[in-house]
Amino acid sequence: xxxxxxxxxxxxxxxxxxxxxxxxxxxxxxxxxxxxxxxxxxxxxxxxxxxxxxxxxxxxxxxxxxxxxxxxxxxxxxxxxxxxxxxxxxxxxxxxxxxxxxxxxxxxxxxxxxxxxxxxxxxxxxxxxxxxxxxxxxxxxxxxxxxxxxxxxxxxxxxxxxxxxxxxxxxxxxxxxxxxxxxxxxxxxxxxxxxxxxxxxxxxxxxxxxxxxxxxxxxxxxxxxxxxxxxxxxxxxxxxxxxxxxxxxxxxxxxxxxxxxxxxxxxxxxxxxxxxxxxxxxxxxxxxxxxxxxxxxxxxxxxxxxxxxxxxxxxxxxxxxxxxxxxxxxxxxxxxxxxxxxxxxxxxxxxxxxxxxxxxxxxxxxxxxxxxxxxxxxxxxxxxxxxxxxxxxxxxxxxxxxxxxxxxxxxxxxxxxxxxxxxxxxxxxxxxxxxxxxxxxxxxxxxxxxxxxxxxxxxxxxxxxxxxxxxxxxxxxxxxxxxxxxxxxxxxxxxxxxxxxxxxxxxxxxxxxxxxxxxxxxxxxxxxxxxxxxxxxxxxxxxxxxxxxxxxxxxxxxxxxxxxxxxxxxxxxxxxxxxxxxxxxxxxxxxxxxxxxxxxxxxxxxxxxxxxxxxxxxxxxxxxxxxxxxxxxxxxxxxxxxxxxxxxxxxxxxxxxxxxxxxxxxxxxxxxxxxxxxxxxxxxxxxxxxxxxxxxxxxxxxxx
Numbered sequence: 001x002x003x004x005x006x007x008x009x010x011x012x013x014x015x016x017x018x019x020x021x022x023x024x025x026x027x028x029x030x031x032x033x034x035x036x037x038x039x040x041x042x043x044x045x046x047x048x049x050x051x052x053x054x055x056x057x058x059x060x061x062x063x064x065x066x067x068x069x070x071x072x073x074x075x076x077x078x079x080x081x082x083x084x085x086x087x088x089x090x091x092x093x094x095x096x097x098x099x100x101x102x103x104x105x106x107x108x109x110x111x112x113x114x115x116x117x118x119x120x121x122x123x124x125x126x127x128x129x130x131x132x133x134x135x136x137x138x139x140x141x142x143x144x145x146x147x148x149x150x151x152x153x154x155x156x157x158x159x160x161x162x163x164x165x166x167x168x169x170x171x172x173x174x175x176x177x178x179x180x181x182x183x184x185x186x187x188x189x190x191x192x193x194x195x196x197x198x199x200x201x202x203x204x205x206x207x208x209x210x211x212x213x214x215x216x217x218x219x220x221x222x223x224x225x226x227x228x229x230x231x232x233x234x235x236x237x238x239x240x241x242x243x244x245x246x247x248x249x250x251x252x253x254x255x256x257x258x259x260x261x262x263x264x265x266x267x268x269x270x271x272x273x274x275x276x277x278x279x280x281x282x283x284x285x286x287x288x289x290x291x292x293x294x295x296x297x298x299x300x301x302x303x304x305x306x307x308x309x310x311x312x313x314x315x316x317x318x319x320x321x322x323x324x325x326x327x328x329x330x331x332x333x334x335x336x337x338x339x340x341x342x343x344x345x346x347x348x349x350x351x352x353x354x355x356x357x358x359x360x361x362x363x364x365x366x367x368x369x370x371x372x373x374x375x376x377x378x379x380x381x382x383x384x385x386x387x388x389x390x391x392x393x394x395x396x397x398x399x400x401x402x403x404x405x406x407x408x409x410x411x412x413x414x415x416x417x418x419x420x421x422x423x424x425x426x427x428x429x430x431x432x433x434x435x436x437x438x439x440x441x442x443x444x445x446x447x448x449x450x451x452x453x454x455x456x457x458x459x460x461x462x463x464x465x466x467x468x469x470x471x472x473x474x475x476x477x478x479x480x481x482x483x484x485x486x487x488x489x490x491x492x493x494x495x496x497x498x499x500x501x502x503x504x505x506x507x508x509x510x511x512x513x514x515x516x517x518x519x520x521x522x523x524x525x526x527x528x529x530x531x532x533x534x535x536x537x538x539x540x541x542x543x544x545x546x547x548x549x550x551x552x553x554x555x556x557x558x559x560x561x562x563x564x565x566x567x568x569x570x571x572x573x574x575x576x577x578x579x580x581x582x583x584x585x586x587x588x589x590x591x592x593x594x595x596x597x598x599x600x601x602x603x604x605x606x607x608x609x610x611x612x613x614x615x616x617x618x619x620x621x622x623x624x625x626x627x628x629x630x631x632x633x634x635x636x637x638x639x640x641x642x643x644x645x646x647x648x649x650x651x652x653x654x655x656x657x658x659x660x661x662x663x664x665x666x667x668x669x670x671x672x673x674x675x676x677x678x679x680x681x682x683x684x685x686x687x688x689x690x691x692x693x694x695x696x697x698x699x700x701x702x703x704x
Contacts, residue, residue: 005074006108007067007094009081013113016287016295017080020115028070030081034060035093037140042148044141046555049548052141054093064097071098076106078125080118083109083348084303084482085139085541088132095128103127111304112354113287113297135541141551142166142533146524149562150517157569158513161594163494167479168487169517170530172496174472175464176506176514185460191221193230195406196450197239197399203447205438209399209408216405227453237402239446244397249411251390253418255307255337256350256382259481260474262302265381267467268425270373274470274485278302280374281351290366297354298363299378303482304348307337309386313349316356317386329417331388352382369674384422391415395437399446410437427468463503477531495594512572520565524558576604585611616645621658624669624685626650630658654685665691 004025008014011029018027035054037043043053056064071077079094081087091107100106107128108121143166150164193211198204211219214230221227257265259278266277281302287295314334321329337350353375360376367375391414399406413419464472470484479487491497496510506514517525524530533554539545576591583590583603590601590613603611616631619642623630628646633653642658644650656671659682663670668686672695680695 003074004076004078005070006078006080009087009090010286012283012286012295016113016297017118019294020113020118026070026074028067029063030067030090030094031060031063033057033090033093034064034097037144042144044144050141050551050555052137056097067094067098071100078108078122079106079128080108080110080121082303083111083301085132085136088129089136089140092128092130092133110301111349112300113285114354131543132541134547135537138540138547138550139537142554145551145555145558149558150521153562153566153569154513154516156571157516158572159509159574161494162509162513163490164513164517165487165490166524166530166533167473167483168490169514169525170478170527171469171473171487172491172506172510172514173518173525174469174527175491175497175504176511178461178463179506179511182460182463185458187460188458189223190456190458191224191227192454192456193219193221193227193234194452194454195234195239195399195448196452197406197408197446198449199438199440200445200447202438203449206449207408207410207437207440209397209406211404212407213405215403221453224453224455227455231451231453233402234404234451235448237404239399239401239404239406239448241440241442241444241446242398242400244395244440244442246393246395248414249392249394251392251417251419253335253384253387253389253422254381254424256309256352256385257378258305258307258350259303260305260470260484262351262378263470263481263484264467265425266374266377267465267470268427269377270370272370272374274466274488276370277374278482278485280371281378283371284375284378288363288366288371290363298358298375300349300352300354302351303480304351305339305481306348307339307350308348309334309337309350309352309382313352313356314386317383320356321383321387325387325420329387329420331386334386337385350382351378353379356383369680380422384418387418387421388415390417390419395440397437397440401448408437410435412436425467427465427471463500463505465503469504476527477534478527479530479534495599508577509574512574516569516572520569521558521561523561581613583609583611585609618645619658619660621660621669623650623652625652628652630654656683656685659695663689663691665689 006017006021006025006027008017008027008029009032011031014027014029018025021027034057036057037052038055043055045051045053077098077100079091081090081094087109088107094100095102095106105125105127108125110117110121146166147164151162154162154164195209195211196206197209198206211230211234213219221230254261262281263274263277266272267274272280281299284298285300285302287297290296311334318330318334356379360372360379363375364372392411393414394411395409397408399408462468466488469488470481473479473484474481491510492499495507496513497504497506499505514525536545536550540547540550576593579590579592579601581590581601582588583605586603586605586609588603588605588609590611591604593600593602593612599615601613601615603609614633619630619632621630622628623644623646626644626646626649628644628650630642630652631645633641633643642654642656644652654671656673659670659672661670661682662668663684663686666684666686666689668684668689670682670684670691672680673683674680682693682695684691
């Protein structure tokens with residue numbers, strides 16, 4: 001029997017595909033890239049058309065040997081890495097390393113890990129797309145050139161441990177520019193007036209209307225004195241309804257998710273970071289263990305700019321909508337959404353469930369809490385995108401009296417359509433929804449019941465939330481949505497920005513670095529330049545632009561700017577932020593420092609005093625081993641765990657979140673544990689005690 005080898009990146013993906021293909025196929029994982037540019041050197045031959053010098057990634061030797069052994073035993077090899085530039089580059093490196101025939105049709109790709117999609121891909125293998133490979137190489141070389149040269153400059157002129165990047169530096173600039181706008185903003189006072197009216201014949205049918213115009217001109221009430229004067233004048237005249245307008249307005253559903261919109265909506269609705277969203281989505285794409293099915297891919301490929309939907313998925317969604325929401329919610333034809341994606345990216349689909357009929361509740365017990373929440377969001381958004389629009393009945397009423405024009409507006413849902421399933425989130429709190437109005441008629445005389453002046457102040461532009469930043473980066477064409485998670489992580493780890501009330505605020509360090517880059521490298525931190533570079537990478541992928549020329553066009557002027565900056569920039573000193581904590585060894589006020597694992601406290605008396613302390617976030621729970629408190633810590637792999645505030649004197653640690661409560665049976669420390677069968681439970685830490693109880697919903701949020 002012939003033996004066929006399929007190589008993918010991830011062991012989880014390999015497990016899911018192996019289940020689909022059966023014994024005839026062997027499925028192996030490369031665990032991502034097997035070669036890369038070395039970290040310790042530039043590794044790009046500038047004089048030889050920017051040829052990169054790849055080396056085997058440390059630790060990948062054993063994997064490569066296993067793959068080579070498998071290739072020798074196989075009659076045919078398929079490279080099934082992800083369907084994007086990065087995946088194409090991994091396949092190219094695999095083909096070179098494993099000495100595969102580069103002219104042979106060995107490359108397969110699919111947008112979902114299902115039996116149908118994988119079988120179709122195996123029937124249509126192709127050769128490796130060198131245009132995609134070249135686009136990935138160009139991006140990698142540009143980023144290497146940018147970071148490898150600029151980061152050491154920042155180390156020398158500002159502080160060790162800093163970095164610059166083609167996308168991250170622009171993201172920091174956007175945040176700093178917004179802060180400048182906020183600081184320059186001049187707040188202005190203004191007033192509005194709302195009137196409370198009722199028909200003379202029906203005084204119980206009261207409603208409110210806003211003052212819109214005075215003598216035909218837009219209302220301008222700059223202060224309380226003017227508002228009170230107008231209020232007095234308003235009370236001196238009689239009012240009548242002069243115009244009533246009724247109309248129907250359709251509200252259309254949002255398209256199914258792309259990478260960017262998924263990150264935005266998961267941030268708004270679930271409070272997930274971009275990194276957490278991408279990690280969970282990757283798990284749902286690669287496969288989750290479902291009883292009776294094994295490892296099963298639940299959603300389509302997660303790195304996509306397209307909103308296209310396969311015809312068979314639309315047909316399946318129509319069957320689900322008809323069965324669960326009624327045929328009245330089916331549009332006459334499946335909707336078609338416009339996409340901004342390039343021709344190369346349009347081959348992808350939007351992010352959707354692989355099986356629309358798989359209701360989230362049916363598989364809830366097999367998913368973690370956060371996997372379930374994200375899958376449910378994707379399922380609801382996709383299904384809603386295939387439903388009929390909502391129909392609103394909108395009513396507008398104009399009331400006049402003397403020089404004054406008031407307007408009342410109201411609306412009601414006439415047909416809910418997709419709103420019965422899903423409503424898109426918003427970055428900022430929306431204005432209060434317009435309510436219902438009484439059945440008002442033209443030429444109706446009105447009673448003026450009350451006049452309500454209200455003071456307001458103009459507001460500065462809002463700082464970016466994570467969702468707003470992701471949206472802005474995408475709208476400006478900066479980077480790729482698949483990289484936003486790592487970009488945001490980097491600018492936070494470098495202490496260029498901090499989060500205040502879930503919004504980005506630049507630190508003094510971020511402002512200094514941004515100013516230095518804007519003054520000395522205005523082109524490379526210009527959002528328009530970065531967006532143009534992204535467009536060129538797309539054109540390389542389409543075969544319309546030469547990758548070497550693209551890199552050279554960037555390299556030459558950047559080298560000149562770099563040479564000038566190295567001579568002209570003076571060393572920048574940034575004072576450490578002083579804490580309110582005194583050093584217990586020497587009495588000095590400790591200062592905040594930043595290291596590999598984030599922020600910590602250090603004595604400014606170094607090297608005479610070498611005292612350092614971690615910054616502790618308390619849980620409120622007492623330590624079970626001593627008189628200390630349980631605090632949240634972070635491991636070297638950035639995983640959250642719990643330890644004693646008296647470390648190293650007390651070495652208590654736990655992966656499980658404390659409840660702050662003692663076991664009612666034995667008095668021991670209790671923690672929160674989660675099981676697929678029972679959900680979140682309070683469990684006694686004493687192994688000899690069997691106490692368990694449900695953990696009340698919303699009592700404590702834990703994020704592992």
